Amino acid sequence: MVLAYAISPIRGSEYSVAWNYVNEMSKKNNLVVLYGAAGNHMGDFEELESWLITNSIPNVRFVPVYPNSFTLKLNYLNRKNILPYVFYFAYNSWHRQVYKTAKQLIAIEHFDLIHFLNPIGYREPGYLWKLELPYIWGPIGGIPNRPKQLFKDLTLKNKILFTVRNWANSIQFKYNRRLKEALTSTDLLLTATTENQLLIQKEYKIDSIYLPENAIKESKSIPRIINIKEGDICNIAWIGSIDSRKSLNFLIEALGKVQIGNWHLHILGEGNLKEKMQKLAFKIKVDDKITWYGHIPRSEVFEILSSAHLHVITSLGEGNPTTIWEAMDRGIPTVSLNHCGMKDVICERCGVKINVESVEQVKTDLAYAISDLILNPTKINNLSAGVLECAKSHTWSKRRQLFNGYYELAIENWKQKREPK
Numbered sequence: 001m002v003l004a005y006a007i008s009p010i011r012g013s014e015y016s017v018a019w020n021y022v023n024e025m026s027k028k029n030n031l032v033v034l035y036g037a038a039g040n041h042m043g044d045f046e047e048l049e050s051w052l053i054t055n056s057i058p059n060v061r062f063v064p065v066y067p068n069s070f071t072l073k074l075n076y077l078n079r080k081n082i083l084p085y086v087f088y089f090a091y092n093s094w095h096r097q098v099y100k101t102a103k104q105l106i107a108i109e110h111f112d113l114i115h116f117l118n119p120i121g122y123r124e125p126g127y128l129w130k131l132e133l134p135y136i137w138g139p140i141g142g143i144p145n146r147p148k149q150l151f152k153d154l155t156l157k158n159k160i161l162f163t164v165r166n167w168a169n170s171i172q173f174k175y176n177r178r179l180k181e182a183l184t185s186t187d188l189l190l191t192a193t194t195e196n197q198l199l200i201q202k203e204y205k206i207d208s209i210y211l212p213e214n215a216i217k218e219s220k221s222i223p224r225i226i227n228i229k230e231g232d233i234c235n236i237a238w239i240g241s242i243d244s245r246k247s248l249n250f251l252i253e254a255l256g257k258v259q260i261g262n263w264h265l266h267i268l269g270e271g272n273l274k275e276k277m278q279k280l281a282f283k284i285k286v287d288d289k290i291t292w293y294g295h296i297p298r299s300e301v302f303e304i305l306s307s308a309h310l311h312v313i314t315s316l317g318e319g320n321p322t323t324i325w326e327a328m329d330r331g332i333p334t335v336s337l338n339h340c341g342m343k344d345v346i347c348e349r350c351g352v353k354i355n356v357e358s359v360e361q362v363k364t365d366l367a368y369a370i371s372d373l374i375l376n377p378t379k380i381n382n383l384s385a386g387v388l389e390c391a392k393s394h395t396w397s398k399r400r401q402l403f404n405g406y407y408e409l410a411i412e413n414w415k416q417k418r419e420p421k
Contacts, residue, residue: 001105003098003116003128005036005091009051012298012322014118017214021117024396025403026059032111034063034101036094041079042087043067063105065098091124099127106131113187113410120192120213120319123172125182134414136406137182138190139213141319143173143199147339150247150316152359158244162316174203187417188410192319193341209406212320212341215396216329223331223391226384228309228377234263236370237308237332239301239323240315242271249280250314250362256284257367260374263289266304270295306330309380310373313342314366320345328391333383335369337362345394349386 002025004018011019015038022033038048045064052062067075067090075090077083102114113134116126121142129135145166151159173179183189183200189208191197197210228234236255240246248267255265267277267290274292281287293304305311311327313336320341327334328350336342338353346353352369354362373380392398 001102001111001114001128001133002031002033003035003102003114003126004033004118005094006038006118007033007035008038008047009055010047010298011038014120016322017120018118020215020217020396021399021403022060023057024400026057027400028404030059032061032063032105032109034065034098036065036067036098042075042090042094043072063101065094065101067094068097071097088124095124095126099130102128102131106133113407113414115407118213122179122196123176125179129182129185134187134407134411135185136188136190136410137186138208139192139211139319140190141192141196141213141341143169144193144195144317144340145169146245146316147356149358150356150362153247153249154244162244173199180204187413188406190406194344195340210344211399211402211406212345212394214320214322214325215399216325216391216394218395218397219329223329223388224384225331225388226309226333226381228380230377231262232377234310234374234377234380235308236263236265236310236312237268237305237327238265238312238314239268239305240313240321242267242269242274242277244273245316246271247314247316248273248277250359250366251312252277252281252286252290253284254363254366254370255286255289257363258371258374260371261289263370263374265290266293266308267291268293268296268301268304302326302330305332308332309377310335310370312366312370313337315340318342325394328387328394331384331388331391333373333380333387335366335373347386347390350383350390351387352383 006014007018008015009019022031025031036042038045043066071090071093074093075087078087111133114128116128116137120140122140146162151162183204183206189206190211191208192213194210197208200206200208238248238251242248281290305326311332311334313321313334318340324334324345334346334351336346336353338355354365
């Protein structure tokens with residue numbers, strides 16, 4: 001039994017993580033997938049249900065857990081974007097329904113184990129760990145706080161929000177009783193980054209296995225090694241929501257410091273800071289070197305990404321962003337801040353990591369790294385070859401082998417807990 005709150009055949013992020021997992025793991029396992037959203041909000045099942053009318057995945061049965069009227073009422077203000085944080089109350093209520101659904105299924109069917117797959121956030125551990133079956137949770141993340149040293153460029157409102165978020169996050173991680181119960185009851189815990197792994201070990205003395213939540217979906221086409229030459233325009237891709245957490249301004253201001261002019265930035269995404277970022281680009285006179293695509297279909301994202309020479313991530317907080325795997329699959333090196341999942345996945349063979357000390361330091365070092373790569377395009381080509389080598393360790397087929405081994409280990413751990421002393 002797999003619990004995947006968000007899953008969709010056409011969406012990215014958490015939805016695609018679950019979708020890729022199900023497609024891969026079904027090759028060697030029979031899966032019953034409990035889910036709560038295939039669209040923007042809890043209970044939006046239309047995308048998956050429409051797909052299932054004419055399609056199916058062998059060895060997989062999807063079980064939608066419909067939010068009851070009480071849960072829907074709790075989620076109303078979030079759905080209307082009036083008070084987004086009420087989602088967590090609705091999400092907890094939905095998990096209680098999941099628990100009842102799982103108990104009913106277990107009463108009439110045989111299951112070898114339960115896997116709580118997504119979302120990766122640790123804050124809501126659900127209730128499936130209470131059931132008398134081997135239980136695996138993760139990969140989980142979201143434990144590290146956002147780096148305070150990078151709050152300088154935030155608005156006062158966002159500084160307050162991010163500070164409160166850090167404070168609340170620390171309190172919840174240390175003092176949430178149900179979280180502690182879930183962690184100690186889990187037969188095998190997976191953590192999405194080594195930062196999360198270390199924090200759980202430090203606080204709860206619980207060992208976990210580091211495993212990124214996402215991976216590379218292997219394609220039949222032969223991946224290219226970038227062959228950019230001196231004087232060529234260097235195409236740089238930035239993908240994501242244009243908001244405070246993604247910190248697009250770091251990249252725009254860094255490019256303002258780049259003296260050499262043969263680069264072009266492709267920004268794929270929408271967000272409430274888009275207009276502000278466009279004004280910033282105009283102010284520092286780099287607007288003519290930027291193309292803003294807005295929110296476009298994933299097929300177009302892949303097409304644009306495939307012609308890029310560099311991929312940049314500037315987020316204040318992430319797990320393992322889907323874009324890092326999509327770039328790796330296409331042989332594109334990533335330049336990223338040296339934290340979160342990027343810290344673990346990117347190495348000197350496949351990208352460049354920017355240390356996180358201060359806002360100005362990040363912008364300066366980011367500008368230097370990009371300038372160096374543009375001036376020395378052979379470095380980009382060599383990194384591209386390294387990307388394709390590193391990518392071999394992060395395919396979904398490799399993940400399937402790992403998960404199957406972890407499932408056996410979880411079952412063994414569960415049995416050992418129940419052996420008489």
